[in-house]
Amino acid sequence: MQLWLIPILPLAGFLLNGIFGRRLSKTVINAIAIGSVLLSFLWVLKTLAGLGDLQVAHTEQYFTWIQSGILNVGCDFTIDRLTAVMLLVVTGVGLLIHIYSIGYMAHEGGYYRFFSYLNLFMFFMLTLVLAANYLVMFVGWEGVGLCSYLLIGFYFDKQFATNAGNKAFIVTRIGDVGFSLAIYLIVVNFGSLDFGAVFSAAASKPEGTLTAIALLLLVGACGKSAQIPLYVWLPDAMAGPTPVSALIHAATMVTAGVYMVARSAAIYTHAPAAMETVAIIGVATAFFAATIGLAQNDIKKVFAYSTVSQLGYMFLGAGVGAFSAGIYHLVTHAFFKALLFLGSGSVIHALSGEQDLRQMGGLRKKIPWTFWTMVCASVAIAGVPPFAGFFSKDAILAAADRHAPWMYWVGVITAGMTAFYVFRAIFMAFFGEYRGKAHPHESPFVMIGPLAVLGFLSLAGGYLFKVPEFLAPIFPLAAESGDIGPMAISIAFGLGGIALAWLFYIAKPELPGQITTTFSGLYKLIYNKYFVDEVYGAVIVNPVVAGSREVLWKGLDVAVIDGAVNGAGSVARETGGLLKRLQSGNIRSYATWVLFGSVVLLLVLGVMGGLR
Amino acid sequence: MPGVPISWYLILSAVLFALGVSGFLLRRNIITVFMSIELMLNAVNLAFITFSYQFKQVDGQIFSFFVMVVAAAEAAVGLAIILTVFKNRRTLNIDDVSTLKN
Numbered sequence: 001m002q003l004w005l006i007p008i009l010p011l012a013g014f015l016l017n018g019i020f021g022r023r024l025s026k027t028v029i030n031a032i033a034i035g036s037v038l039l040s041f042l043w044v045l046k047t048l049a050g051l052g053d054l055q056v057a058h059t060e061q062y063f064t065w066i067q068s069g070i071l072n073v074g075c076d077f078t079i080d081r082l083t084a085v086m087l088l089v090v091t092g093v094g095l096l097i098h099i100y101s102i103g104y105m106a107h108e109g110g111y112y113r114f115f116s117y118l119n120l121f122m123f124f125m126l127t128l129v130l131a132a133n134y135l136v137m138f139v140g141w142e143g144v145g146l147c148s149y150l151l152i153g154f155y156f157d158k159q160f161a162t163n164a165g166n167k168a169f170i171v172t173r174i175g176d177v178g179f180s181l182a183i184y185l186i187v188v189n190f191g192s193l194d195f196g197a198v199f200s201a202a203a204s205k206p207e208g209t210l211t212a213i214a215l216l217l218l219v220g221a222c223g224k225s226a227q228i229p230l231y232v233w234l235p236d237a238m239a240g241p242t243p244v245s246a247l248i249h250a251a252t253m254v255t256a257g258v259y260m261v262a263r264s265a266a267i268y269t270h271a272p273a274a275m276e277t278v279a280i281i282g283v284a285t286a287f288f289a290a291t292i293g294l295a296q297n298d299i300k301k302v303f304a305y306s307t308v309s310q311l312g313y314m315f316l317g318a319g320v321g322a323f324s325a326g327i328y329h330l331v332t333h334a335f336f337k338a339l340l341f342l343g344s345g346s347v348i349h350a351l352s353g354e355q356d357l358r359q360m361g362g363l364r365k366k367i368p369w370t371f372w373t374m375v376c377a378s379v380a381i382a383g384v385p386p387f388a389g390f391f392s393k394d395a396i397l398a399a400a401d402r403h404a405p406w407m408y409w410v411g412v413i414t415a416g417m418t419a420f421y422v423f424r425a426i427f428m429a430f431f432g433e434y435r436g437k438a439h440p441h442e443s444p445f446v447m448i449g450p451l452a453v454l455g456f457l458s459l460a461g462g463y464l465f466k467v468p469e470f471l472a473p474i475f476p477l478a479a480e481s482g483d484i485g486p487m488a489i490s491i492a493f494g495l496g497g498i499a500l501a502w503l504f505y506i507a508k509p510e511l512p513g514q515i516t517t518t519f520s521g522l523y524k525l526i527y528n529k530y531f532v533d534e535v536y537g538a539v540i541v542n543p544v545v546a547g548s549r550e551v552l553w554k555g556l557d558v559a560v561i562d563g564a565v566n567g568a569g570s571v572a573r574e575t576g577g578l579l580k581r582l583q584s585g586n587i588r589s590y591a592t593w594v595l596f597g598s599v600v601l602l603l604v605l606g607v608m609g610g611l612r
Numbered sequence: 613m614p615g616v617p618i619s620w621y622l623i624l625s626a627v628l629f630a631l632g633v634s635g636f637l638l639r640r641n642i643i644t645v646f647m648s649i650e651l652m653l654n655a656v657n658l659a660f661i662t663f664s665y666q667f668k669q670v671d672g673q674i675f676s677f678f679v680m681v682v683a684a685a686e687a688a689v690g691l692a693i694i695l696t697v698f699k700n701r702r703t704l705n706i707d708d709v710s711t712l713k714n
Contacts, residue, residue, distance in 0.1 A: 595633060
């Protein structure tokens with residue numbers, strides 16, 4: 001079915017725009033960038049239509065990439081139902097965000113550069129999800145990390161943006177080390193990297209080996225999907241343009257970790273300890289990120305911590321064995337979180353770059369389309385039935401309840417906090433009096449259109465895409481308990497969060513101030529994100545920087561290496577300086593030296609016993 | 613064969629050579645220096661001839677002819693150089709002719 005066309009089309013767009021973009025008009029750049037993703041999306045649809053119900057995976061082998069001893073790695077693509085879901089999300093949401101970017105980036109410099117990076121990202125992301133073995137997946141994995149770095153640091157003339165790009169790249173690198181170690185372990189123990197071969201052999205391997213592999217894979221997933229303790233890069237990544245935050249840091253790339261864990265389900269299910277770790281990391285991340293989100297004032301930071309928190313939900317789902325629920329949440333989250341980011345981008349666009357919620361307010365009348373679409377996303381993420389987020393979150397919470405009730409309760413409290421902080425942002429931005437100075441204006445249709453489509457998907461996505469049922473051949477459905485109690489509690493918490501936000505920011509606006517003064521210690525702790533960045537800075541970053549500067553730079557580099565090189569140079573120079581005095585230019589001193597030399601030669605020969 | 617002992621010739625050669633060396637080292641006039649060089653060459657010639665006579669071999673005499681040829685060529689070229697130097701510099705002091713220094 002020519003699967004290779006799916007990633008190669010955006011790559012062609014990247015090459016065309018990247019090489020010739022400087023000389024092309026914006027219309028042509030748009031046509032190339034959006035056209036390539038549109039064709040890719042259409043080809044996904046045609047492929048899926050042509051492959052029927054995909055009960056078994058369809059694999060295509062293109063060429064042998066590496067052959068060395070027992071290791072034989074091919075450049076292979078595979079498509080099964082899990083891949084199909086990911087392909088639709090990546091190309092579909094990606095297409096909408098590409099279209100939106102036409103409007104958002106219209107007045108920005110580096111227009112062609114932005115779209116070529118975005119296309120390159122699509123190429124690597126599609127490679128990641130289509131890969132039929134871990135090494136091809138790793139190529140896509142690293143590639144999306146590269147594009148993430150390039151796009152976070154898109155405004156490279158701003159120091160904070162380049163710093164954020166570096167931070168994202170370095171922190172995810174820690175995770176990538178884990179992933180690559182897992183790949184080595186798989187090669188050593190399985191002798192193959194192909195998904196099919198590895199997963200069918202997984203059941204016969206010792207549990208310790210599988211646990212080690214699964215935990216190392218989890219380290220990689222934690223880096224890419226911003227889980228504790230490697231989540232710190234994602235909030236800073238908001239320094240990039242907002243469509244990037246929506247595409248890479250909400251909808252697609254950060255979910256790669258969840259996809260990878262779900263893809264490796266055969267390994268995880270035979271490593272219960274690793275599963276438990278996944279669940280605990282997920283639930284802890286969901287909770288802590290949600291508490292930080294309560295007190296952020298930058299609209300994008302609120303949604304960034306929300307993303308970290310929702311990714312925690314997906315990990316919780318995967319960790320308690322409900323892989324399909326995790327993927328379900330991945331899909332609905334791609335809809336509503338991309339919409340929240342694009343909507344906040346529309347707000348920022350309307351306010352000419354203002355991101356501080358305290359400088360907004362009353363925007364409901366001024367930018368109604370943005371307002372209503374963002375409300376759609378907010379009710380979806382808050383878990384209000386019957387919108388998209390409700391179904392997926394409920395599936396995860398139900399599975400968590402079956403696994404361990406305390407995880408369910410933490411998840412439910414997190415759901416309440418989620419509803420609270422999202423509606424806090426909505427109320428602060430769209431209700432009350434306008435507090436800023438810019439002149440708000442509604443965004444162009446090219447931005448509103450994608451918002452409307454995503455708004456519809458946020459509302460109806462839960463009905464339209466029954467992901468767990470679709471994935472049932474891969475991840476068997478759990479038996480329905482029929483108990484609606486847990487569901488009712490989570491709905492109550494979601495609605496309660498919304499009501500609390502309404503109480504705090506509409507009904508009694510003086511209340512938040514009173515509470516923050518009453519609990520000022522706790523508030524400062526949350527407002528400063530638990531000082532995690534500061535702790536990392538003091539424990540890891542500063543010692544590494546100081547060690548590099550004092551020991552490696554000033555000690556090793558300057559003293560030893562430079563010292564050796566300069567020493568060799570100065571020895572030669574000093575020797576030359578001494579020898580220089582012999583070459584006086586005085587002919588008689590030369591003659592004296594000749595005489596002296598011949599006398600010495602004669603004496604030596606005489607002492608040695610003469611010539612023979 | 614009674615006559616002048618070999619060692620006398622060699623001593624004369626050494627004395628002449630030493631005179632040439634000290635003249636070369638101590639005098640400043642280029643022509644004197646040049647003459648000292650000729651003196652050294654001829655001292656060596658004397659030594660060659662002496663040894664050739666002593667060992668009844670013709671090699672030493674051939675060498676002395678070579679030395680004479682070189683000395684003649686050197687005299688021709690050297691005197692031309694000295695003339696040119698004097699024309700350009702109005703001096704024959706060897707210490708003043710040091711343009712190539714540094």
